[in-house]
Amino acid sequence: MRCAVGLILGSAAAVVELAFTLLAGLALLPVVAWPNGRRAILRPLYAGARRLAEWERARLRIWLSVRLPPVHEDARALRYVACRSPLGLLGAVVILAVAVGFAYSTLWMYAWLLTDVRHPGSIVASSLAGMFLLFLAAQGVYGVAKLEGKLARRLLVPRHEEDLERRIAELSASRAAVVDAVHDERRRIERDLHDGVQQRLVALGMLLGRARRSEDPDRADRLLRQAHEESRRALDDLREVAWRIYPTTLDEAGLRAALETVAERASVPVRVRYDLAEEPERAVATVAYFVVCEAVTNAVKHAGASRILVGVGAEEGMVYVCVEDDGRGGANASGSGLFGLARRVNALDGCLKVVSPVGGPTRVTAELPCA
Structure with missing residues (x-):
């Protein structure tokens, strides 16, 4: 059932991807011999392809149990979107075959109510044929699901040499x-x-x-x-x-106590939501602490915040740290403080995101890999 839902969603996405591919081809055709124009056209195309590829990655993970790493290359995302639409349409055909097979396999249950049956043998034969079609279509569902995973791994996941580079x-x-x-x-x-x-x-x-x-x-x-x-x-x-x-509390009492100390020392109310079942390793806990400390300090000194929410949790081998304030926003992600945090997080193969529209709120999120 999960595979069928995944293919139905993939069929709907294939229509969007096919339209996106056709529009991309039409947009690139006039500038194929003009490098500057081609680069200008490719930028929004790469952004759209990356969003579609990330949506596909989420669909494959949730409905088809296919787990893929994040998409790092825009060209791979665009190539995958262009090549996946035929497979998505094939999934629609298979789902349609499942529906037809189910309708014919259960014909013996409702045919007597719809029409005057004079040849019961034809009803039985149609039901048997429907069961056979349903069996084949069900196998097709699993086959297309396997193809979906193989295509995504082939086009989205870099080769071993590329990954090493x-x-x-x-x-x-x-x-x-x-x-x-x-x-x-x-x-x-x-x-x-x-x-x-x-x-x-x-x-x-x-x-x-x-x-x-x-x-x-x-x-x-x-x-x-x-x-x-x-x-x-x-x-x-x-x-x-x-x-x-370096706070000694981090070594003596752990990350939760260190974050609670940061909240106590702040001049504005800071609420800490700590959802880790166990203490993370030392390097992860240290970076998580400094992310919270720097973000809270910036919110108090520069954003004029009156309320700060700190959240720490874990999911799928990642520790997530989020600091949100109700200040004026407009934080500069390339500033010395946040840029230094980004380098700390990147040193652990993590990712730091700063969302701070003018007028607020500001949200600083760090994703840290945890063994």
Whole structure:
């Protein structure tokens, strides 16, 4: 039954894909010898083909139990959409044969009500023929479903050599991104220490020097009290820097406790929905924590948010982290903070998405592979 529903949906999609293929051919025909024009036409065609291919990937996973990796190449998506429409139409023919076979195989049940039967043998023969057609059509349903899976794997999944080349390129890029992220983190730590803790310590030294040189006991006492207060502030700043480098709560109590600490330290209400059954591995938990911490900080400082929702869950070997706020939106995904997060996530073969229309809301979503 699931295969039949999958083929019915595939038949409807085949009509759309066939129309898309014909329109794509007509659009490319005038610019086939014009490279710039061809590239301009291919951009929207690739975008449409990728959406159709992703819809097909979801249909194959849900109804035909065919699991495929995400589509990485636009050309493969366009080629798959162009080649799948005949197979989708074949699925429609097979489903029609199933319906006809079912109608004839059950003819003996309702033929007596529709007409005056004078030759019962013909009714029996039609029913037997319908059963045979139904049997063949049912086999055809499974056959077309198998063909659907083979075609998708052949056209959407890259060959082993291509996949290795793509992985090498991704690993090279992620390695360079990790190095850049480490340098950026070092610069941020140096800036925090210079602008915060160092200034506090300089002020503390000056206060102690003035108190030491003062001959008035009351004035020296006031200076010492100021120095004590300045030392407390320097300690708070140092703890803040240490917390931003790496929270000890993450190792001692786990990701959930670390995220709850982020919510407690925020100046606006933050609600945490944690749906992980077990603690993720260290690298995944660390990246998930920094995604939440940076997104919450941006929402408070730049978006003017009054409410933030943090969600953490897992599905099909992936850990999903989502931070949504009701701020003014317009976040720049290429900014230093979010760009650094994207590099952290990419280093784990994950994906970071930022949706922030002007006026809000802003949603930051990270997908992290979990062993």
